[in-house]
Amino acid sequence: MKKVIKFILIASIIFSFAPQSANAITFTQVDQDVTAYTASQKRSNGTARTNAAGLVPKAGDVAMKFATSIPFGSTVTTPVVITNGDGQSLRGFTVNDNGVDPDLSKYAIDVWWGFCRTDNYSGTNSTLLGCSTSDAKYVSAIKFGRKTMDLNFYLRDN
Template sequence: MKRKLFTSLGLALVFSMVLSTSAFAWVYKPNQTVTAYSLPTKKSDGTTTRTASGKIPAYGMVAVHPKVQGTHSNPIVPFGTMVLTEYYVEHPEYGPADYFTVEDIGDVNYSNSEYWIDVWYGFCTTCSRTDSTWDWFDEALYFGRQTWDLEFNL
């Protein structure tokens, strides 16, 4: 009985320490631009398309601004940061989602709000507005440019 009680108390203590020492806090950013994007599976040199963090893009990932305008390094929030959106992104294939992970960098010229996010929508086949093929590129364009409140787990 003593061993079971000691183990339970030890686990409770460790668990409470982990929860109470969390270095993360949700940071609220109102009125931020939300867009969607799509890229081809291969880059022009034939290599597989990857995010700025080095991962193969997948639904649930977003791009953010770089810290320094005009560069493609160091995102404004760290890679791996969770983002909670005010509304669900209703993806036609994967369904609704309202939380995402920062894994990419985009809009290097800051044409959107400071904490803008660009939701990965999927690989495109032609990546063109002028063809007759409807793909993830067109779905991303259809998503458009929206203004939502966001929360970042920093």
């Protein structure tokens, strides 16, 4: 069983850096903002939180500005490894969400940092995505800050 898990892990790492197809459009954007975000597992109405692609957020997901028109499922790579709030170290990310701060650069990415809590928090110092500003994942995402990196994009073929 350990060999199977190891094989799957290695294969997923290899494929996370590969373009989606031989005909995929690839390009680099320099000096782009990279930030981090987190949310509660449940929305205020009690339903499971999903991203704009309709999926439950997971390690390796990023959000981008809606106006960039980068298709969901496209890959973004960073020049350095980013260790998210769950302790996973990644360089390859999948665009599955939108809603990045409009003040950030045009091709900015917002890295999914992990869930801050199970239930939506709506008390004092709550965030728009159901976290408390004292939740460890929220604090960690804020501490990650706003970094500038050259980003490589591999657009998903439709």
